[in-house]
Amino acid sequence: MDPEYRDRAAYIDGTLVLADTHFGKVEASTVEFPIGAGEDCVERLAGLLDRFEPDEVVLAGDVFHSFDYVPDSADEALSGVVRAVREAGARLVVVEGNHDTMLGAAYSGELHDEYELDTDGEETVVVTHGHEEPDAAADAYVVGHDHPAIEIEGQKRPCFLVGDGAYRRSDVLVLPSFNRLVEGVSVNGRVGTARPELSPVVTGVSQYRPVVFDEESEETLTFPPLGQFSRML
Numbered sequence: 001m002d003p004e005y006r007d008r009a010a011y012i013d014g015t016l017v018l019a020d021t022h023f024g025k026v027e028a029s030t031v032e033f034p035i036g037a038g039e040d041c042v043e044r045l046a047g048l049l050d051r052f053e054p055d056e057v058v059l060a061g062d063v064f065h066s067f068d069y070v071p072d073s074a075d076e077a078l079s080g081v082v083r084a085v086r087e088a089g090a091r092l093v094v095v096e097g098n099h100d101t102m103l104g105a106a107y108s109g110e111l112h113d114e115y116e117l118d119t120d121g122e123e124t125v126v127v128t129h130g131h132e133e134p135d136a137a138a139d140a141y142v143v144g145h146d147h148p149a150i151e152i153e154g155q156k157r158p159c160f161l162v163g164d165g166a167y168r169r170s171d172v173l174v175l176p177s178f179n180r181l182v183e184g185v186s187v188n189g190r191v192g193t194a195r196p197e198l199s200p201v202v203t204g205v206s207q208y209r210p211v212v213f214d215e216e217s218e219e220t221l222t223f224p225p226l227g228q229f230s231r232m233l
Contacts, residue, residue, distance in 0.1 A: 001140040005213045008178045013119040019060035019144025020177035024074030037181045038077025049088040060144045061097025061129025097129035130199035140171040145199045147177045149184025150210045160211040
């Protein structure tokens with residue numbers, strides 16, 4: 001698996017994958033945002049669709065934030081995603097997360113617990129939200145759920161986590177939340193704690209390498225494994 005990182009999403013062999021949009025979170029947030037968080041997600045997704053022209057777009061779970069109702073803003077944001085993907089000529093695949101108890105009430109398409117990507121090579125890549133262990137065997141897993149970020153000199157930045165052979169000898173890619181209202185959880189502060197990771201797929205967090213896409217320089221920055229990186233700070 002050789003993903004290309006952009007914004008808070010990953011492009012893998014013709015498929016754009018993003019996680020944890022948490023549409024409707026603005027209703028539960030005290031953070032002021034210049035435009036609706038859902039609208040922001042849709043606009044950024046449209047930019048990624050223009051850039052990559054993917055065949056598929058996979059939402060890797062926690063599409064919605066609320067467990068028990070669907071705010072109008074969440075419904076509108078999901079409709080915007082469906083429309084943007086359709087207009088780009090791509091196929092939308094939706095994977096359920098633990099927050100998505102109401103997703104079936106707003107989305108009429110098929111919902112997946114996990115989804116195998118159509119890759120160019122022989123490697124099998126499975127996307128799942130990450131709150132439960134996957135059923136399917138794969139060479140690599142792409143998950144969300146943990147909202148990883150790294151904190152350097154007091155500044156927190158969303159990051160990807162890359163673990164080579166980290167789960168049952170399979171590679172793991174952990175995506176940050178695509179919603180910019182979700183600042184993330186500092187992974188370099190988890191190293192050495194009793195249960196630093198939330199996902200059962202993300203075991204032994206110290207072996208994972210943080211990857212940051214820097215929007216200003218449009219560069220991808222890869223750091224040493226967290227076990228080494230945390231000692232350097």
